[in-house]
Amino acid sequence: MDDARTGLSEEARIIPAWAFVVAFVAFAGIQVVFHAWAWPREHHPPPAVFRVLLPIFAGAVLAFFALLVGYVNRDAGRRGMNRLGWTLGVIFIPNAIGFILYFLLRKPLVLDCLRCGARVSRAYNFCPRCNHALHPACPSCKRAVGAADAFCPYCGATLTARA
Ligand SMILES: [Zn+2]
Ligand SMILES: [Zn+2]
Structure with a gap:
């Protein structure tokens, strides 16, 4: 709901x-x-x-x-x-x-945090309660990136080590 x-x-x-x-x-x-x-x-x-x-x-x-x-x-x-x-x-x-x-x-509009179960906005990248990454995020600039991206489209950081 x-x-x-x-x-x-x-x-x-x-x-x-x-x-x-x-x-x-x-x-x-x-x-x-x-x-x-x-x-x-x-x-x-x-x-x-x-x-x-x-x-x-x-x-x-x-x-x-x-x-x-x-x-x-x-x-x-x-x-x-x-x-x-x-x-x-x-x-x-x-x-x-x-x-x-x-x-x-x-x-x-909301989804459940996979780690702590909190109801969080889909717009958030990180759970405000437990800091779990809700979407794949660049480890360097913290912006949301695609699951299959090899490089961050914003800052160019290498993302392959993430997976
Ligand atoms: Zn959480
Ligand atoms: Zn980045």
Whole structure:
């Protein structure tokens, strides 16, 4: 289970600023498209209430979509998942199936320390309770490295002795 699950407002805080910008531009753009382009070309325009509400609804859906893409982009990173792959996935897999897959398959935010069993954040490299290395780390600069790496990609230290 996901013990580190937090409130919705807490979660919304990880949405990056660019997603809010995209959401705002999308919302405003939809209003312009409907009011400056679509409605004037209608020979039998729908009632005024509908002409106002439809663009607002469509804009809100699009803005929500942009914010959700921004959320997945950040959330995948802190869960140790492929950020670019999932961001493109939720954008291009139609009918929100990308989002459904993401929320079904996303890894928990916390994992159990293999040495002391403490529940620790996936973002940590070392267990805060027992100093156990949670991910393969460079012995020289302590940054996380791939399990198969021969050299540290950050400082160039030789990693072969590690295994
Ligand atoms: Zn530990
Ligand atoms: Zn290093």
